[in-house]
Amino acid sequence: MFYLKLAQRNIRKSFKNFAPFLLATIMMFVLNFILASIAFSPQLDKLGIKSVSVVLIIGQVILIPFSIGIEIYAYRFLLKKRSREFGLYDILGLGKAQIIVVALFELLFLLLATVLLGTIAGVILSKFLFLVFIALIGGNYFNLTFSMLGFAMPTIVALTAFVLLAVISTWTIHHHSSLALLHSENQGEREPKSRGFLAFLGVLLLVVGYYMAITVKIGPSLVTTFAGAVLLVIVGTYLFYVAFTIWYLKRQKRGRRYYQPEKFITTNALLYRMKQNAIGLGNITILVTMAIVTLVTTVMLQTGLKQTVISNMPFTTELSAMNTGDTHVGNVSEEQFKSILSQTEKKSQVNLKKGIQYVDYGTPRMILSSGKHVTINHLTDSYNKAGVTTVQVVSRDTLIKLGNKLPKLAPNDVLIHNYSGHFNAETINWFGQLLYVKGQTTNVKNYPTQSSIGNSMMIVAQNDAQAEQLYQRIKFDANSYTIPRRTLITNLSKRGSKKVVKAFKAEGKSSVSPISTSAVDRFALLQEAQVYTGGFLFIGFTLGLTFIIGAALIIYYKQIAEGEQDKEAFRILQEVGLSKKEVSQTINSQIRLLFFMPIVVAIVHFAGAYMMVSKIINAFGITNKTLMLSVSGGVILLIAVLYYIIYKITSRSYVNIVQRHV
Amino acid sequence: MLLEVNHLEKIFKTRFSKETTAALRDIDFSVENGEYIAIMGESGSGKTTLLNILATLEHPTNGTVALNGNNITNIKANDLAKFRREHLGFVFQDFNLLDTLNVRDNIYLPLVLNRKPVQMMKERIGTLAPLLNISELLNKQPFELSGGQKQRVAIARALMTQPDLILGDEPTAALDSKNSDRLLNLFEQINDEGQTILMVTHSSVVASHAKRVLFIKDGMIYHQLYRAERSTSDFNKEINLAMGSVLGGN
Numbered sequence: 008m009f010y011l012k013l014a015q016r017n018i019r020k021s022f023k024n025f026a027p028f029l030l031a032t033i034m035m036f037v038l039n040f041i042l043a044s045i046a047f048s049p050q051l052d053k054l055g056i057k058s059v060s061v062v063l064i065i066g067q068v069i070l071i072p073f074s075i076g077i078e079i080y081a082y083r084f085l086l087k088k089r090s091r092e093f094g095l096y097d098i099l100g101l102g103k104a105q106i107i108v109v110a111l112f113e114l115l116f117l118l119l120a121t122v123l124l125g126t127i128a129g130v131i132l133s134k135f136l137f138l139v140f141i142a143l144i145g146g147n148y149f150n151l152t153f154s155m156l157g158f159a160m161p162t163i164v165a166l167t168a169f170v171l172l173a174v175i176s177t178w179t180i181h182h183h184s185s186l187a188l189l190h191s192e193n194q195g196e197r198e199p200k201s202r203g204f205l206a207f208l209g210v211l212l213l214v215v216g217y218y219m220a221i222t223v224k225i226g227p228s229l230v231t232t233f234a235g236a237v238l239l240v241i242v243g244t245y246l247f248y249v250a251f252t253i254w255y256l257k258r259q260k261r262g263r264r265y266y267q268p269e270k271f272i273t274t275n276a277l278l279y280r281m282k283q284n285a286i287g288l289g290n291i292t293i294l295v296t297m298a299i300v301t302l303v304t305t306v307m308l309q310t311g312l313k314q315t316v317i318s319n320m321p322f323t324t325e326l327s328a329m330n331t332g333d334t335h336v337g338n339v340s341e342e343q344f345k346s347i348l349s350q351t352e353k354k355s356q357v358n359l360k361k362g363i364q365y366v367d368y369g370t371p372r373m374i375l376s377s378g379k380h381v382t383i384n385h386l387t388d389s390y391n392k393a394g395v396t397t398v399q400v401v402s403r404d405t406l407i408k409l410g411n412k413l414p415k416l417a418p419n420d421v422l423i424h425n426y427s428g429h430f431n432a433e434t435i436n437w438f439g440q441l442l443y444v445k446g447q448t449t450n451v452k453n454y455p456t457q458s459s460i461g462n463s464m465m466i467v468a469q470n471d472a473q474a475e476q477l478y479q480r481i482k483f484d485a486n487s488y489t490i491p492r493r494t495l496i497t498n499l500s501k502r503g504s505k506k507v508v509k510a511f512k513a514e515g516k517s518s519v520s521p522i523s524t525s526a527v528d529r530f531a532l533l534q535e536a537q538v539y540t541g542g543f544l545f546i547g548f549t550l551g552l553t554f555i556i557g558a559a560l561i562i563y564y565k566q567i568a569e570g571e572q573d574k575e576a577f578r579i580l581q582e583v584g585l586s587k588k589e590v591s592q593t594i595n596s597q598i599r600l601l602f603f604m605p606i607v608v609a610i611v612h613f614a615g616a617y618m619m620v621s622k623i624i625n626a627f628g629i630t631n632k633t634l635m636l637s638v639s640g641g642v643i644l645l646i647a648v649l650y651y652i653i654y655k656i657t658s659r660s661y662v663n664i665v666q667r668h669v
Numbered sequence: 670m671l672l673e674v675n676h677l678e679k680i681f682k683t684r685f686s687k688e689t690t691a692a693l694r695d696i697d698f699s700v701e702n703g704e705y706i707a708i709m710g711e712s713g714s715g716k717t718t719l720l721n722i723l724a725t726l727e728h729p730t731n732g733t734v735a736l737n738g739n740n741i742t743n744i745k746a747n748d749l750a751k752f753r754r755e756h757l758g759f760v761f762q763d764f765n766l767l768d769t770l771n772v773r774d775n776i777y778l779p780l781v782l783n784r785k786p787v788q789m790m791k792e793r794i795g796t797l798a799p800l801l802n803i804s805e806l807l808n809k810q811p812f813e814l815s816g817g818q819k820q821r822v823a824i825a826r827a828l829m830t831q832p833d834l835i836l837g838d839e840p841t842a843a844l845d846s847k848n849s850d851r852l853l854n855l856f857e858q859i860n861d862e863g864q865t866i867l868m869v870t871h872s873s874v875v876a877s878h879a880k881r882v883l884f885i886k887d888g889m890i891y892h893q894l895y896r897a898e899r900s901t902s903d904f905n906k907e908i909n910l911a912m913g914s915v916l917g918g919n
Contacts, residue, residue, distance in 0.1 A: 198771065198810060266790070271781045275769045579765045582726070583826070584754025584782055586747060 010105065014112030017092070024088045027567070029117060031081035031560050032165065035074035036125030038553045039164050041133040042067050044157035045140060045545075070553055071164050077557050078168040079175065080290075084564050086179055093180055103180055110176045118169045122162055129161065140545045199253045199282040206254035209246025216240035217615035223622065233619055240612060244292050247608070248285035253278065268585075272593050276576065280569065280601065287565055288605050291558045295609035295646060296616075298554040302642045303613075303635075304620060305547025308540040310638065311629030316533050319628070321409075321453040322496040323529045324504045326351070326359075326511045327367060329492040331523050338366070338475075339493045339522055347514050347524065348495065355503075355510040362497030365405035366471070368478045369489025370463070373398045381432040384439075386483065397463035401454065402474035406467060409453040413467065420445040422467035435466075438480040442466075455496070492525075504528045555646065558605075559653040566657045569598075570664030577665055594665070602654050606647060613643070670738075671833060671865055672700035672723070677732035679718050679888075692718040693888045696732070700834075700867060705860040707879035708869045709908070715888040716869040717838065723867065724757060724836050725749050736833060754779050758827030758835040760868070762842035764819040766811040766826075773807040776825045783830065790829070797825045801855065817848030824855065828864070835859075837868030841875055853878040873912065877905035884911060 018025050046064050093106050101109075130153070216239030223232045256278045264270055281288075328339045328347060344364070352359050375394045376382045387395055403413055403422070413422060421435070421442045435442040448467060468474040478491060499507060508526040515524025573594055580590050613620075621635050629635075677696040680689050692715045700706055710716040721727040723734060725741055733740050736756060744752050758779075759765070766775045774781075776797075777790045798804040801821045811819060820840060827835050837856075841849040857878055860866050868879070876882045878901055884892040892911055896904045 266777065266781050266787050268782050268784065271774070271778075275767075275774065279769045576767055576769070579767055581750070582724075582753075582759055582761070582765060583779055584750050586750030588747070589750065 010108045011112050014109050014116060017109070017113055018116055021089075021092075024085060025117070027560075027563060028081045028085040029120060032078050032117065032121040032168070033125045033128065034556055034560070035077055035168075036121050036161050036165050037129045037132055038549065038556070039067070039070060039074060039161035040125060040129030040157070041136055042070060042549060043160035044129065044133045044153050045137055047154045047156040047160070048137075049152055049154060067160070069550065073553065073557065074164060075168045075171065077560060079171060081560065081564065082172045082175065084568070086176060090179070090183070107177050107180050110180060111173055114169055114173055114176065118165060121165055121169075125161065125165070126158070136545075136549070140541070199278060201254050201257040202250045203254055205246055205250035209243050209249075209251050212239045212243030213247065216243055220615050220619045223619050229622070233623075236616075236619070240615070241293055244608065244612070245286065245289040248281065248289045248292075252281045252285070256281065269593065269596075272580070273597055276593075276597055277600070279572075280597065283568070284565060284601065287561050288601065291561050291605040292608045292612070294554040294558040294561075295606055295650065296612040298551040298558075298646055299609060299613045299639075299642055300616060300620060301547045301554070302551045302646070303639050304624060305540075305544045305551075306638050306642065307624045307629060307635060308627055309544045311624065311627075311631055311634060312536050312540050313533065314631065314634075315628045316529065316536055319455055320527065320529045320532065321455060322363075322498050323501075324499045324507055325455070325494065325496050325527045325529075326362075326507070326524070327492040327494040327526070328515065328522050328524045329490045331490070331521050338491050341493070343522060344493045344495075347511070347522070350514050351507060351510045354513070355506040357499065357503045357507050359495065359497060359507065362495040363405075363408050364493070364495050365402065365408065366474070367492045367494045368400040368474065369491065370397045370399055371481065371483075371489045372396070379431070379433045380436070381434070382436040384436070384482075386481070395462070399463070399465045400474055400477050401465055401467050402469075402471045403467050404470050405474075406448075406451060406454060411448070411452050411454075413448060414446065416445060416467075416469040417443075418469050418473055419443055420469060422446050422448050424448040424451050424465040424467065437466075437477060438482055440477075440480055442477075501530045504530060555649055555653075558650070559657070562653055563657040563660070565601075566661040567664065570661040573661075573665050598658070598661075606650055610643060613639070670699050671702045671704075671736065672867070673733075673735040673738075674698050674723075675733045675735075677719070677722065677734065678730045679715075679722065679727070680730045691888050693722075693729070696885075696888070696890055698883060698890060698893075700865065703860070703863050703865055705856070705866045705878075705880040706868075707876035707882045708867070708885055709871065709873070709876045709882055709912075710869070710885035711871055714885045716871075716885050719885065720836060720838055720867075720869045723834075724759065725753055754782050754830060756833045758830060758832035760820070760823050760827050760835060760837040760840045762839040764811075764816075764823045764843070766819055766822060768811055770811075771807075772803065772809050772811065772814070772822050775811065775822060776807075776829055779826060779830045793829055793831075794825070797828055800858075801825050815848070816844050817851060820844060820848070820852055821855070824852075824859075828859070833865065835864060835866045835868075837866065837870075839870055839872075839875075840868060841870075841872070849875070873905050873908040874901075876908055877901045882908055 046067065089110075093110070096106050096109070097103065216236045219232055219236040219239065223229060223236070256274055259265060259270065259274050260278075265274065326348070328344055330339050341364075348359055348362075372387050372389075372395055373383050374385055374387055374392060375396050377394065383398070389395060403416055406413055416422065419440070419442055421444060423432075423444055423446075425447065432444055435444065448465075451465065454465075466477070468477050483489075505528060508528045508531075511524055511526045515522060577590055577594065580593075581587060585593075617639070621632070624635065674696055677693055678691070679693040680691050682689050696719060708716050708719060718727065722729050722742075725744065729742055732742075734742050741752065766772075767778070770778065773794070776794055780790045780793070794807070798807065801824060803818065803821050803825060806814060806818055806822065811822070814822065820843075840856075841852055844852060853875060856866055856868075860880070866879075868875075870876055877896070880896050882894045882896075883890050884894075894904075894907060894911060899907070
């Protein structure tokens with residue numbers, strides 16, 4: 008097999024050219040492998056967290072087209088280098104068909120190497136990452152077993168990518184003359200055309216995208232608005248690099264200061280560099296933005312989660328009972344509740360005497376009129392009507408029992424606690440009853456807070472009886488009603504809490520009267536939430552890592568490609584009379600500009616997406632604004648540092664190329 | 670005396686052994702204002718090293734080069750670039766035009782680097798472009814030009830600064846014979862207007878257009894010929910004869 012041997016020899020001889028491509032395909036294979044092997048691992052079933060695998064599969068749906076794109080990008084780069092050799096074969100008398108056969112054999116070898124090396128690296132890395140993953144979700148399974156699907160997925164992805172590459176390779180060789188192949192590395196290029204309309208369109212799309220993202224409203228249209236804004240910004244980003252930068256540089260050329268040495272050289276060099284790199288810079292920008300958004304979101308979910316669970320559940324154990332037989336104004340009597348509790352104590356052998364009892368009137372959404380004299384007259388099940396606020400009715404007695412200090416109130420007096428925003432009404436017309444607002448409680452201790460989307464407030468009534476009376480006035484309809492729940496909250500040990508929750512729930516089932524009981528254990532809740540967000544965090548890290556590796560590969564290719572071109576310019580400029588120092592200064596300033604541009608644009612993109620991202624995170628009940636800011640800052644810093652390290656390492660190969668002949 | 674070269678010596682050391690190679694040994698010559706000199710030699714004779722030293726791109730091991738009485742071998746590294754762009758013009762065999770600049774900007778480049786006013790650039794290109802027959806090409810990109818056109822653009826670039834000395838390194842090597850002839854005539858014409866030119870070549874045809882030819886071999890100048898009133902073809906014959914006598918027949 009002559010062609011087989013030729014292909015083999017080619018790869019060995021010019022491994023330097025093949026190595027970056029192989030690196031790209033192996034990296035993409037490994038990332039696919041990790042996601043697939045964890046998503047399809049039988050361990051997830053055992054852990055009872057099947058939902059996580061759904062999240063991981065969604066991650067794959069994003070990763071697969073991305074990795075195929077990267078591989079094509081890397082291959083086109085390789086093909087450009089190989090073209091010369093192919094052209095030479097053609098001239099030496101190897102027909103195009105035969106050259107294609109050689110190229111396909113090369114691809115076959117590369118595919119085998121990718122699958123083989125990728126699997127080895129993948130097994131090792133995924134075992135390691137699985138440990139990280141398990142630690143994140145707080146489990147204690149330490150072994151990852153692989154399923155067939157975990158192997159098959161990445162292989163199929165690689166196979167698909169290579170079939171595409173084979174098509175590209177065949178097409179390229181077939182459609183280029185041998186001379187064109189021979190000289191494809193050094194073709195002169197026309198100065199890029201200025202396209203004012205596209206430049207304008209790009210900026211317009213960015214502005215519209217940002218505007219949509221900043222003014223987005225919570226509601227069913229959130230997802231479509233988000234997707235629309237993202238699409239606009241992506242297209243706008245490419246147009247920005249492809250058209251706007253060139254339009255801007257062309258304008259510079261007409262400027263008065265054009266004939267100054269620094270501007271003269273930089274403007275012209277950048278014009279060409281932008282022409283060649285616009286898409287690459289666009290890709291890097293979008294990848295870096297995606298990495299920032301993914302990491303911020305997942306880190307926020309993870310760090311904000313514990314805080315949220317604890318503020319929602321100031322006590323470890325929450326037991327409540329309600330009368331489902333009378334959904335309108337039904338209530339469990341104090342005696343009934345006491346008997347259920349004493350049965351629970353008996354069965355679980357845990358003392359509940361220290362617990363605090365109160366009635367939880369729920370969190371109905373109501374429509375508030377504005378102004379100093381607010382009327383509250385009906386409920387709604389909608390989130391996004393004007394004036395919608397979640398209103399909790401709480402007895403002053405309950406808050407005092409929980410350790411709050413509050414002023415005394417007359418029967419028709421209330422205090423207001425705002426979770427968000429300002430509510431400065433003097434009176435409230437509460438379903439026909441006039442209430443006087445006697446003040447605002449700024450901070451409520453130990454009461455389970457409701458993290459809800461949109462505005463929410465708490466109305467503190469004089470005492471238990473008054474709270475009950477306010478609740479009774481609410482005009483419920485079939486779509487929106489709440490059932491009052493008699494509740495006990497207390498702090499217990501992890502074991503005690505578990506036993507009590509089990510016993511209390513069983514009591515509700517055995518009870519003859521239409522009473523249903525529900526019990527929440529903070530330990531279990533935290534565990535559950537951790538599984539959920541741990542899965543997200545893992546996806547976030549893997550995807551973030553993928554995006555950064557993708558950006559790194561693109562930067563690497565850019566550096567090599569630019570090095571080859573700059574080598575010439577570097578030499579000529581010196582001969583014409585620019586000192587070595589001046590030349591490297593000019594080239595460095597260009598490189599720095601190209602290096603910083605994507606990350607600056609990415610940060611601007613993220614700033615545009617900030618409101619939207621924080622609203623999405625709000626939907627998970629995390630509302631800590633300072634946390635959001637510091638996490639964002641940290642992630643941006645981390646990515647900037649990573650990006651800089653990648654740049655430093657890869658720019659060494661650039662410097663090597665450029666300085667070789669100087 | 671425009672250029673004086675005294676006892677020039679250049680020894681290369683290989684990086685990993687102690688062996689040394691003498692590229693130039695004791696080169697001595699001088700150039701008057703308005704001269705047109707060709708330095709002729711085979712490849713490996715040391716002519717490119719000599720040109721590189723005259724161009725201040727390399728340092729001699731021993732000896733001095735003086736331009737207008739100033740020793741240029743001890744100019745500080747930081748001032749070399751400035752010196753080059755103010756006093757020397759270069760014409761290379763592979764033209765060395767920047768792909769990223771159009772023809773006009775390539776020609777402007779040395780004056781831009783010297784921070785000269787745009788008005789001056791326009792004036793000079795106004796006289797040079799018709800002379801070199803490149804007026805039509807000014808708005809094109811280098812890759813759109815033929816070899817001969819590129820070399821004329823490179824000459825225009827070299828002349829823009831009105832240098833003391835034009836250095837040519839095989840300026841016709843990449844041109845066909847027709848373009849080569851045109852270019853050599855152009856050099857003569859420029860020289861007639863007072864421009865001093867020094868070029869290195871291995872071609873007797875090219876050398877025969879110069880007013881004086883220095884022969885270099887194994888790092889030494891061993892002969893020189895003046896053209897005087899001879900035609901280029903006669904001078905060419907004499908050059909070949911001189912080469913043949915040294916190399917042992919032709």
